[in-house]
Amino acid sequence: MSEEKKIEEVTIEEKKEDSIEPKKKTKKGSNSGKKKGRKLKRRLKELILKTVLLIVGIILLTTVFFSVHLNRGNGMYPSLRDGDLVITYRLTRTYMSDHVWAYKYDGETYFGRIVGVPGDVIDMTGDGYYRINGNVPFEDQFYETNPSSGQGVKYPYTVPEGSVFLLGDYRLQTDDSRNFGAIPTEDLIGEVVLTFRRRGF
Secondary structure, three states: OOHHHHHHHHHHHHHHHHHOOOOOOOOHHHHHHHHHHHHHHHHHHHHHHHHHHHHHHHHHHHHHHEEEEEOOOOOOOOOOOOOOEEEEEOOOOOOOOOOEEEEEEOOEEEEEEEEEOOOOEEEEOOOOOEEEOOEOOOOOOOOOOOOOOOOOOOOOEEOOOOEEEEEOOOOOOOOOHHHHOOEEHHHEEEEEEEEEOOOOO
16 A cells, blocks of 8 residues: 555544544533432422321321320229320210210310210119119129219209210219219210220229
């Protein structure tokens, strides 16, 4: 091959190399930093959304479906003890005898066991027993039951419509329907469904 041809080939190759533009270098560090920032923002938004949903859920559970109470006193002993944490279900609309409910009276929260429903005739004679429609009801444990020593209801007492008659279990040391009369169902907060004992067993 002649020297002239060699020179021509070299110049052609040099021109080709000159025409090829060098590839631009990407800034990997800045791009990865931006991606991490976007991921962090997205995760933060997700965390805030989950927190808000959790708070809303807790509010709904504790104001619409359930309510939480701290029992004070031994009016429902031994079923409930002083200091017990009590969960009640608000949406129950069936008022059955022997079920325990939280209720409001004169701005205070009480717990009581339903013993009389509308139309029932309650009678107490001071012999330690109470009678519903002339019969002594069966109870798993005997609770001495006498009329209130103060200004309570007069017997025989007929439970009016839209109300229930409630008694505490420890009836020697509690205020209940013997003192207040029947409790209107709109003053019932919820049926007791769960208790947590906080002060021993």
